[in-house]
Amino acid sequence: MFKSGVNRKAETIAVLDIGSSKVVCLIGRREPNFGVRLIGSGFGVSAGVKNGAVIDMEAAEAGIRTAVEKAERAAGVTVQTVCVNVALRSLRSQHMNVQTEFASGEVADRDLKRVLTSSLSELSQPEDAILHAMPLNWSVDDESGIRDPRGMFGKRLGVDMHFILAGVGPLRNLAHCIERCHLDISSVTVSPYAAGLAVLTEDERDLGVTVIDMGGGITSAAIFRDDTLVHVDAISVGGKNVTNDIARGLVTPSEAAERIKTIYGSALHGADDEEFMVPCPPMGAQDELHHQPRTVLTSIVRSRIEETFELLRDRIIDAGLEEYAGRRLVLTGGACQLNGVRELAEYVFNKRVRIGRPHGVLGMKDTLAAPDFAVATGLLKHAFMESTEAISGPPDLSGRRYKQKRYTGNSWGRSLQWLKENF
Ligand SMILES: Nc1ncnc2c1ncn2[C@@H]1O[C@H](COP(=O)(O)OP(=O)(O)OP(=O)(O)O)[C@@H](O)[C@H]1O
Numbered sequence: 001m002f003k004s005g006v007n008r009k010a011e012t013i014a015v016l017d018i019g020s021s022k023v024v025c026l027i028g029r030r031e032p033n034f035g036v037r038l039i040g041s042g043f044g045v046s047a048g049v050k051n052g053a054v055i056d057m058e059a060a061e062a063g064i065r066t067a068v069e070k071a072e073r074a075a076g077v078t079v080q081t082v083c084v085n086v087a088l089r090s091l092r093s094q095h096m097n098v099q100t101e102f103a104s105g106e107v108a109d110r111d112l113k114r115v116l117t118s119s120l121s122e123l124s125q126p127e128d129a130i131l132h133a134m135p136l137n138w139s140v141d142d143e144s145g146i147r148d149p150r151g152m153f154g155k156r157l158g159v160d161m162h163f164i165l166a167g168v169g170p171l172r173n174l175a176h177c178i179e180r181c182h183l184d185i186s187s188v189t190v191s192p193y194a195a196g197l198a199v200l201t202e203d204e205r206d207l208g209v210t211v212i213d214m215g216g217g218i219t220s221a222a223i224f225r226d227d228t229l230v231h232v233d234a235i236s237v238g239g240k241n242v243t244n245d246i247a248r249g250l251v252t253p254s255e256a257a258e259r260i261k262t263i264y265g266s267a268l269h270g271a272d273d274e275e276f277m278v279p280c281p282p283m284g285a286q287d288e289l290h291h292q293p294r295t296v297l298t299s300i301v302r303s304r305i306e307e308t309f310e311l312l313r314d315r316i317i318d319a320g321l322e323e324y325a326g327r328r329l330v331l332t333g334g335a336c337q338l339n340g341v342r343e344l345a346e347y348v349f350n351k352r353v354r355i356g357r358p359h360g361v362l363g364m365k366d367t368l369a370a371p372d373f374a375v376a377t378g379l380l381k382h383a384f385m386e387s388t389e390a391i392s393g394p395p396d397l398s399g400r401r402y403k404q405k406r407y408t409g410n411s412w413g414r415s416l417q418w419l420k421e422n423f
């Protein structure tokens with residue numbers, strides 16, 4: 001399972017984006033005064049991952065090994081621990097306000113610790129693992145919006161916590177798969193959070209913005225506001241569903257459908273869609289190449305992507321977060337590169353939409369400055385960032401209820417890091 005070993009002071013860190021279509025390994029080195037420099041990258045085809053979850057150990061392992069070995073060779077280092085991403089359909093946000101009374105009059109470290117501990121023990125559920133625990137806002141008596149409550153006087157200390165949870169089963173499979181590659185996990189970051197860190201500007205994160213990472217097998221969203229992550233969501237639909245819809249609708253093999261999607265596909269109808277005929281290779285030897293008007297292809301693509309966007313939009317509205325989600329939307333992931341997707345997102349979400357390209361890491365070649373490398377780049381930035389989270393290290397996948405001693409930096413690696421790192 002996940003092992004301890006996060007080293008925030010490390011000079012060289014490897015990250016692994018295990019997607020449903022590809023595996024990316026990036027190795028970065030701390031560059032004094034300049035942030036992070038990329039020193040090696042490697043890619044593998046992801047064959048054993050579906051909708052973000054490992055479904056075939058051997059195939060997934062092969063993809064990870066290929067990506068890591070290539071990156072190791074390029075960087076000239078050996079990788080032992082990795083920071084990995086997670087995007088699963090069970091991903092969800094939970095907010096909690098916890099209040100405790102204290103007697104001393106002045107807020108001290110131990111009071112903060114007590115509130116954080118009590119929020120963790122209130123939350124813990126055996127079927128979920130806590131991936132992130134972020135204190136958003138502290139309050140002392142009736143005063144809220146406090147960044148550091150220590151030294152303040154009062155009787156009641158409160159904190160608004162944002163927890164990000166995911167089903168423990170698929171996480172165990174992921175951990176096992178990485179372990180089979182003889183790698184240790186030093187931390188886990190949810191994909192849309194990483195994507196946001198890679199592509200957003202500080203202003204966007206501050207004013208309110210939604211990021212949607214459109215992968216091959218999963219589409220995930222994150223909402224940032226006041227420079228913090230306030231919500232995540234995921235649905236198990238992605239670019240592969242568009243390809244499958246095309247293969248079925250145009251009666252052509254999946255490989256041909258993938259090619260048709262990238263060459264002729266669009267989420268918006270064009271002026272010559274009726275006349276333009278798309279060549280569709282035959283399914284078998286006895287069939288012949290046939291042609292279909294592009295308007296049929298566009299309708300197939302549009303209905304799948306429109307449905308995906310509407311689903312996410314409605315879930316954000318249902319969560320009461322429409323106002324928090326901001327006036328801007330940034331798209332990342334391979335599937336956002338399809339023609340017309342940006343415009344369709346503008347229409348469905350009624351927001352200003354742009355395609356997000358990763359930035360902020362030195363030494364990135366142009367080929368990596370593409371939306372499908374946002375998650376990997378974000379993982380690297382996150383790995384070198386000062387943590388603002390209450391707990392650090394890999395998640396506890398034991399399925400047992402929260403126990404304070406497990407969060408004090410023992411072999412599970414998770415510790416109440418926040419106190420140490422934030423002040
Ligand atoms: N130029 C393009 N036009 C249209 N679709 C594209 C293009 N390039 C890539 N895609 C699609 O993007 C998807 C892969 O995206 P990405 O690499 O972000 O997925 P992933 O990270 O491996 O998977 P996931 O995040 O869902 O687990 C595929 O479905 C692919 O068809």
Ligand SMILES: [Mg+2]
Pocket residue numbers: 018019020191215216333375
């Ligand atoms: Mg992805």
